[in-house]
Amino acid sequence: NAGVTQTPKFQVLKTGQSMTLQCAQDMNHNSMYWYRQDPGMGLRLIYYSASEGTTDKGEVPNGYNVSRLNKREFSLRLESAAPSQTSVYFCASSWDRWTTNYGYTFGSGTRLTVV
């Protein structure tokens, strides 16, 4: 089925370890996003990519890096994981960054625990 595919679904890291969350969409969307979701808080934007080859910081970018590998793929990297990065991470995509006219499609999420 068409949509957004995220891997892995679950991950446990030790403090200081690194990892990359993968995201791919097959809807030919231009814009892609990484969010984190913490209890009691709304989804918060980490980074986004308005188009292939561009990336921009969102509300909570510290401790993360991203790569827009091609139009389909947008990865999120934690270079040195910290317990504060324990969260559920969602990748999403849309036709463009001007959100007013286009809906979002979300991946199924990655539950990350940093111990």
Added chain:
Amino acid sequence: KNEVEQSPQNLTAQEGEFITINCSYSVGISALHWLQQHPGGGIVSLFMLSSGKKKHGRLIATINIQEKHSSLHITASHPRDSAVYICAAPGSGSARQLTFGSGTQLTVLP
């Protein structure tokens, strides 16, 4: 940044009841999003509306741009409607990224 507030935070209803979830935002927008997050965690886009009302099955979304307020209604609620419902509004400025409310946890009892 657009401040998005939802109410109530938690809602428990009996099967068949009419449900209303409210969303208010601080900055004028041209469209607002309603999303549903399943118990398993997946997020689905329900509505995107810029004026008036939209309906999909038993779900109805309304928006009043002047009052900066939107409501999501569920008619004849069913246990399978149990989920977190999230509203989101574009922020101001050139990026206009979505700001999400913290969600309303709906539980429908049989």
